[in-house]
Structure formats: structure tokens, C-alpha cells
Amino acid sequence: MFWWLYYTSHNHVSNYTERPLIIWLQGGPGMPSSGYGNFLEIGPQNASFHKREGSFVENFNVLFVDNPVGVGYSYISDENTKLVTNGNEIGEDMYNFFKIFITTRHPEFQNVSVYVFGESYGGKMATEFVYSVTKKEKKDNLKFCNLKGLALGDAYISPLDYLEHYAPLALNLGLVDKRGFTRIDELAKQIQVLINKKEFKKAANTENAVIDLLYYETLGIDVNNILAKTNSTKLPKVWDYMYLLENMMNNEVKKELNITENITWKFFGDDLYQSLKGDLLKSVTTK
Structure with missing residues (x-):
């Protein structure tokens, strides 16, 4: 699962761990946060690589995750592994990813306040993720992160x-x-x-x-x-950016991040969308 972490550029902290960590999950399902949320919405640069005024990174550490696998730069390496088909699997995958991220890759965030943000269908996935974290922490009687809250924007939860x-x-x-x-x-x-x-x-x-x-x-x-x-x-304005983002994410950005050539970043992961079709209209408001 691909992730992209920005450390806060806040001027009044001596260490980035003094500011909360935001996990940003995009909607669709099938839209990658590495491109859409990052360059079109809240990241430090816009799609022209110019500085964005009012970026979330000015105040917070931001973790963009191409979730679920099969979206953006996230891919399946084992041909026997299938794409997720429901919200429970999404929550489990995100839980497993983030536990490794915060215990192995970036343990300095273990005591940092964590907030999960989800936009559109990403709000549904964020809900499944947070539910999975709280359920497992309660079962194991052990907290691995300092999860503080869930923020939903036009969330497709019902x-x-x-x-x-x-x-x-x-x-x-x-x-x-x-x-x-x-x-x-x-x-x-x-x-x-x-x-x-x-x-x-x-x-x-x-x-x-x-x-x-x-x-x-x-x-x-x-x-x-x-x-x-x-x-x-x-087409709706959101799709105006499709060719722009696909071009930059498969050229300049891929080169800068040293992404392998056989991975193609797509504005929308239709295979993932089709895999989740039986779960799209299920509510998560009772969780």
C-alpha cells in the first residue's frame, strides 16, 4: 500500500511531532489521495507544482494513503491476491498498514494525536478503518496509536x-x-x-x-x-483534471519518487470500484 507523508511546516514548533498527524483517505471508491487530495486539495503544492496557500501541512503532519490496494500507486504483487470486496476488508487492510507504519516505520508518531479524514466514499472507508482500530484495541486491551478523532467531509456513510x-x-x-x-x-x-x-x-x-x-x-x-x-x-469539473494528473503522476512525480515503471497511476481505479460494487450502498452508520 502506497503512502506519502508530509511533515508539518509549522513555524512555531521545534519538532514535527508536536503537531497532530492527519490521515487523508480519498473517495470513489477508486480515487488516489496521492494525486487528488494531495495536488488538488490540501497538499503543499498544487497541480502546477506551485506552493498552495492554506495547505493542511502548514499546521499538521499529513499522511496520504492510496487506499484500498489497487488505487493509485498501491498494487497487488501476488496474482492470487484479490481486491477488497467490502468495508470490513478495507478497515482490516488499513489497520494492518497503519500498525506497521506507526510501530515500525515511524514510531515517533505513537504518542502523537492522530485524526482520520475521509472525503466522500473515503468517509465510509475512514469509518471502517477507525472502527477496526477501536475494535482491535478493545479486544487486545492495547493501544498502538493515539487515535483522537474522525473527520468526515460529504461522507457517503448512508x-x-x-x-x-x-x-x-x-x-x-x-x-x-x-x-x-x-x-x-x-x-x-x-x-x-x-x-x-x-x-x-x-x-x-x-x-x-x-x-x-x-x-x-x-x-x-x-x-x-x-x-x-x-x-x-x-463532464463534471472534477474530471477536467484527469489527464493533467495522470500525466504528472506517471512522469514527473513517478520519477521523483523513484516509482517502478510497471506501475501506472490512474485517476480512477475502475477494477477496484467494480470489486466493491456489492458494498457501495451499504450503510456504516450503525457501527
């Missing part, structure tokens, strides 16, 4: 709650008319029926149809930012 509110929100914001509302709402209710039947893969496929219908009924709204100007022939 998918059905989101789906049920797409149509009402779009109608109340004037993005669709009553006809559009009815079409989106009816499709969302079909997903609810499938989830209740535990037909999660079918539900996930239908969820994609809801997003497609939202694009159609709103003439191309950007579901990642409803204020962004777009149109029905243009």
Missing part, C-alpha cells in the same frame, strides 16, 4: 439517505420541474426496494442511472458542485 433527497433538493433549488422530480424520485425508490431485498449490486447499477437522470433533467449539473457552470455535453 447512501440511501442521500438518494432519497436528490429529487426534493433539486426541486427546492429550482433545478428540476415537477416532472423531473417525479422521474428522479421514482428511480430512487426503486433503489430503496433493491436495498431492502439486499440486491446491492443491482442497486449500485441503478444508482448510476439516478446520476445520469440528474444530468439529463438539469441539463448537465455538476453533482460535485451545483453552483459550477457546466452543460449537458461536458
